[in-house]
Amino acid sequence: MDLLNVCIIGSGNWATTIARNVGINVVNSQFMENKVNMYVYEEIIDGRKLTDIINTTHINVKYMPDYVLPSNVVAYDDVVTTARDADIIVFAIPPTFVSSCCKTLLGKIKPMAHAVSLIKGFERNDDGQILLISHLIMRQLKIPCSVLVGCNLAHEIAHNNFAEGTIGCRDQKYLRILSDLFKSETFRVVVTDDADCVEICATLRNIIAFGAGLADGLDFNENTKAGIIRRGFLETLQFVDVFYPGSRLATFFESCGISDLVTSCYANRNRRLAEAFVKTGRPLSELEHVLIPGHEPLGPVTSELINLMLKKKGLEEKFPLFTAIYRICTGAYPLSRLVETLRFAREDM
Numbered sequence: 514m515d516l517l518n519v520c521i522i523g524s525g526n527w528a529t530t531i532a533r534n535v536g537i538n539v540v541n542s543q544f545m546e547n548k549v550n551m552y553v554y555e556e557i558i559d560g561r562k563l564t565d566i567i568n569t570t571h572i573n574v575k576y577m578p579d580y581v582l583p584s585n586v587v588a589y590d591d592v593v594t595t596a597r598d599a600d601i602i603v604f605a606i607p608p609t610f611v612s613s614c615c616k617t618l619l620g621k622i623k624p625m626a627h628a629v630s631l632i633k634g635f636e637r638n639d640d641g642q643i644l645l646i647s648h649l650i651m652r653q654l655k656i657p658c659s660v661l662v663g664c665n666l667a668h669e670i671a672h673n674n675f676a677e678g679t680i681g682c683r684d685q686k687y688l689r690i691l692s693d694l695f696k697s698e699t700f701r702v703v704v705t706d707d708a709d710c711v712e713i714c715a716t717l718r719n720i721i722a723f724g725a726g727l728a729d730g731l732d733f734n735e736n737t738k739a740g741i742i743r744r745g746f747l748e749t750l751q752f753v754d755v756f757y758p759g760s761r762l763a764t765f766f767e768s769c770g771i772s773d774l775v776t777s778c779y780a781n782r783n784r785r786l787a788e789a790f791v792k793t794g795r796p797l798s799e800l801e802h803v804l805i806p807g808h809e810p811l812g813p814v815t816s817e818l819i820n821l822m823l824k825k826k827g828l829e830e831k832f833p834l835f836t837a838i839y840r841i842c843t844g845a846y847p848l849s850r851l852v853e854t855l856r857f858a859r860e861d862m
């Protein structure tokens with residue numbers, strides 16, 4: 514049997530963190546090739562190419578300077594060179610770059626390759642259709658794409674603090690292979706075939722975490738924030754029911770669901786961005802470059818795309834929290850509408 518080759522597209526916080534698990538696991542597997550290619554968006558750091566620094570020191574000084582990568586993880590500045598021989602292509606870049614990356618890769622990868630998206634977001638396809646990132650990858654590269662998401666703050670996993678992740682697997686053949694590829698003693702991975710629900714949970718938490726950050730910025734403290742988490746969780750269930758029917762209730766209680774929601778409402782970058790938005794009174798467009806360099810602000814962007822989906826079905830009023838957060842981002846609602854929404858939201862749909 515041919516050995517499976519794995520590559521990673523991305524070299525940010527999460528890509529670098531998960532590259533260590535992958536790098537170690539392939540060496541310990543009899544089914545995997547030892548070398549793992551990693552696509553690094555080239556940058557010059559102190560006069561040296563980031564790829565050269567990674568390949569000589571095994572440290573990604575830009576994103577994870579305190580963290581040593583296994584030496585079998587090899588950096589390339591060209592995405593095609595990185596992925597052309599791969600049987601498993603792991604995507605861990607911000608949503609904004611996925612489409613251009615797939616266009617570069619189209620026709621230049623193995624036709625039977627399997628993708629795995631570690632990305633939490635939606636994007637618009639060229640025809641304007643709003644797609645989950647794994648669906649965008651499947652459409653553009655014409656290969657199946659599984660997902661790995663969960664309550665996974667990269668720096669905590671890098672420090673070997675225990676965490677759980679959820680794989681939404683789209684090919685039975687890969688159930689065990691993907692679990693073995695990503696897990697470690699401190700990273701427990703649960704695999705399900707409910708892939709859409711897994712990814713939707715991870716994506717909608719972008720909006721809810723932004724709402725939690727608004728509450729933090731307004732100094733509402735914990736009870737109000739818990740109200741946002743509860744309401745956001747409910748709207749997530751209702752959203753999946755409308756747009757991705759057939760998903761399983763149990764999936765919401767995996768790491769991709771309730772756990773990532775809680776973690777994100779306390780510790781992610783959207784929460785921080787929203788808090789700064791309230792406290793500084795500066796526009797989001799000014800703050801995002803400081804707080805989330807290289808990223809679109811995933812909370813506001815996700816809320817906009819979700820709002821388009823809701824509006825199309827006439828459902829804005831049935832999802833009052835998602836709608837209020839979107840309208841606060843655009844300036845159509847004052848901040849006071851956050852609590853008003855919690856006060857008057859109906860529980861039924």
Ligand SMILES: NC(=O)c1ccc[n+]([C@@H]2O[C@H](COP(=O)([O-])OP(=O)(O)OC[C@H]3O[C@@H](n4cnc5c(N)ncnc54)[C@H](O)[C@@H]3O)[C@@H](O)[C@H]2O)c1
Nearest residue numbers: 523524525526527528554605606607610632633665666667
């Ligand atoms: N950071 C985390 O803790 C964490 C955890 C789980 C999931 N995620 C998800 O992983 C994804 C990536 O987030 P991150 O935090 O690793 O990103 P990051 O902000 O740490 O890194 C940005 C990445 O974008 C790349 N990049 C910049 N410009 C580019 C371009 N023009 N073309 C291609 N790539 C470019 C950089 O090389 C880098 O890999 C997101 O969807 C995020 O939700 C992040």
Ligand SMILES: O=P(O)(O)OC[C@H](O)CO
Nearest residue numbers: 663664665666773781782
């Ligand atoms: O800062 P974010 O939005 O990438 O969130 C970090 C992790 O995904 C939380 O699970």
